Amino acid sequence: MFKYFKEKKQKLLRFLFGTFSFTALMFAFQACYGMPERPFETVVQGKVTDMETNDPIQGLQVSSDIGFTTTTNEKGIFIDPIGLRTIYEWGEYHITVTDIDSTENGSYETFDTVVWALDFTQPIELQVKKVSDAQ
Secondary structure, three states: OOOHHHHHHHHHHHHHHHHHHHHHHHHHHHHHHHHOOOOOEEEOOOOOOOEEOOOOOOEEEEEEEOOEEOOOOOOEEEEEEEEEEEEEOEEEEEEEOOOOOOOOOOEEEOOOEEEEHHHHHEEEEEEEOOOOOOO
């Protein structure tokens, strides 16, 4: 009878130890790698200004590798024409600003930058440099 209780006690302890060990392992994994991130929806928007004067610039093309291309308005503001966009991948995204109206508002250098996915949740501020007249 004593042997029976001893075996039951050992099985119970093995079960508890195994369960707690697995749970501890899962917490360690989560601490190292984090929880899987979910997609989120956002409206990608921002403003493009002159680097020296901080004035808004109209007529610049803004594009990103998340799949949009748009043009800045008279206030230098751009908005993704799709509207609400779902961002599936967490990581870096490239944004390119290109002067497409040549000298109508002055000539500006092409500007490339990298933003993180979460940066899209608020308006993105971009500054571009005017092409010098000496070139």
